[in-house]
Amino acid sequence: MTDLLGGWSVLVTAEHGGNDVPPDYRELFEGAKAELASHRGWDPGTLSLARSLAKGLGATPITSTVTRLLVDLNRSAHNPKVFSEFTRQLPRDERVALLEHYHRPHWDRARAAASRGTGARGVMLHLGVHSFTPILDDVVRTADIALLYDPARALELELATLWSHALSEALPDRVVRRNNPYRGAADGLTSALRRTFSGSRYLGLEIEVNQKHVRPDGTFPPWVSEALLGTLVAVLGT
Numbered sequence: 001m002t003d004l005l006g007g008w009s010v011l012v013t014a015e016h017g018g019n020d021v022p023p024d025y026r027e028l029f030e031g032a033k034a035e036l037a038s039h040r041g042w043d044p045g046t047l048s049l050a051r052s053l054a055k056g057l058g059a060t061p062i063t064s065t066v067t068r069l070l071v072d073l074n075r076s077a078h079n080p081k082v083f084s085e086f087t088r089q090l091p092r093d094e095r096v097a098l099l100e101h102y103h104r105p106h107w108d109r110a111r112a113a114a115s116r117g118t119g120a121r122g123v124m125l126h127l128g129v130h131s132f133t134p135i136l137d138d139v140v141r142t143a144d145i146a147l148l149y150d151p152a153r154a155l156e157l158e159l160a161t162l163w164s165h166a167l168s169e170a171l172p173d174r175v176v177r178r179n180n181p182y183r184g185a186a187d188g189l190t191s192a193l194r195r196t197f198s199g200s201r202y203l204g205l206e207i208e209v210n211q212k213h214v215r216p217d218g219t220f221p222p223w224v225s226e227a228l229l230g231t232l233v234a235v236l237g238t
Contacts, residue, residue, distance in 0.1 A: 009117030018065025
């Protein structure tokens with residue numbers, strides 16, 4: 001969290017930053033190497049991108065590297081999809097333990113940071129950093145970068161519109177989308193925090209970057225973070 005340009009507090013999170021399987025659960029994933037390495041197991045490139053954006057904004061990122069196939073930190077605890085086929089059939093007490101050990105702490109940290117931010121400056125900007133597979137169900141996703149938001153919240157709509165336009169100008173050879181390939185108001189951490197904080201005090205935007213840009217070392221090229229950071233600071237300063 002940081003004070004940006006004297007008027008904003010910023011929170012950066014990455015819910016799917018890795019595909020780690022804790023030792024106690026490795027038996028569940030025997031033979032699932034391909035699934036863990038795929039987009040179903042994690043969001044490649046997001047851990048380093050979240051850290052880069054947070055550093056540029058003077059913030060401390062809240063991240064996780066536990067595979068979402070164990071428990072999905074960007075789903076509400078009551079969402080049936082919070083557990084995958086690898087964990088859905090576990091006894092109830094073991095599923096509750098997964099939520100208590102991995103899901104709740106991440107959400108509690110984000111909620112506490114948002115609460116501090118709205119109390120300190122009155123306006124908290126939460127950037128959830130994610131990435132998406134270039135092809136899903138034989139459909140090619142054309143976006144290079146996308147911003148997800150709730151169009152019913154006026155400030156989120158305004159910021160996403162201004163930021164996407166700035167990104168398009170800064171990256172004329174790239175495709176920038178809004179609420180594509182996912183809906184910004186769908187179930188997730190930002191949607192949950194919207195229920196806690198008013199639209200005038202909390203703005204939850206998710207950044208989605210196409211995984212086709214992930215380099216062999218698992219990171220995005222510098223232009224991704226540079227464009228996102230440069231245009232965001234410019235937009236917030238106007």
